Amino acid sequence: MNRIPVKQLVTELCTIPDAEFECQNVYDFLGRHPVDVDSMQPYLFWSEKCYTRNLIYRDDRYEMMAICWGSGQVSRVHDHAEQRCWMTVPIGKLRGQNFAVVEKDEGRGFCKLVETDTFDLSDCLAAKVELEEPVHQILNLTEFAEPAVSIHIYSKPYDRCISFCRDTDTFKEVPLFYTSVDGMLCKGVTL
Numbered sequence: 001m002n003r004i005p006v007k008q009l010v011t012e013l014c015t016i017p018d019a020e021f022e023c024q025n026v027y028d029f030l031g032r033h034p035v036d037v038d039s040m041q042p043y044l045f046w047s048e049k050c051y052t053r054n055l056i057y058r059d060d061r062y063e064m065m066a067i068c069w070g071s072g073q074v075s076r077v078h079d080h081a082e083q084r085c086w087m088t089v090p091i092g093k094l095r096g097q098n099f100a101v102v103e104k105d106e107g108r109g110f111c112k113l114v115e116t117d118t119f120d121l122s123d124c125l126a127a128k129v130e131l132e133e134p135v136h137q138i139l140n141l142t143e144f145a146e147p148a149v150s151i152h153i154y155s156k157p158y159d160r161c162i163s164f165c166r167d168t169d170t171f172k173e174v175p176l177f178y179t180s181v182d183g184m185l186c187k188g189v190t191l
Helices: 006-014 023-032 037-043
Strands: 052-058 063-069 084-091 093-105 110-122 126-129 136-139 148-155 160-165 170-175
Touching: 006 023, 006 037, 006 052, 006 063, 006 148, 023 084, 023 126, 023 148, 037 063, 037 084, 037 148, 084 110, 093 148, 110 170
Parallel strands: none
Antiparallel strands: 052 063, 063 148, 084 126, 084 148, 093 110, 093 136, 160 170
16 A cells, blocks of 8 residues: 655545544545655654654644654543544554543542553554543553654644543643644754
């Protein structure tokens, strides 16, 4: 299967009509359009401290970013602010861990989670986060022994999400930040 430049992926996603920009259609689209790794180079910034979020494209309907993961780096357990999400991993390998909410008390900030299914992604395989079970974590396990890059597409874009702490069974809303925008490091970012 031919790989396409990341900018072409952006352009072709923009041609999908609003009524068809839904979970299965975008998932199938990503499966048919693997990304050329060389075309992603301007968006790849790495940090030894944590994974980086590098914005490639954003409009009112969706945003696309390249997330760069060093070996052993993991995301917080989080949701996507009730927005749809798709991802593909053109470099390396990542594991996704989904969670079910079994008890939640908003007044106390309490939330009990249980692990459900896991999935591994590599070689441009596509995945989607289901709105019915949106709480998850992405991990670049040390046993994978290599850096990884995932492309994430969120519809609609959002700037805050819920972060969950399994050690204390608590949750809170947190702001989200980019490491870079359109290939340029954001002001104040040090890698």
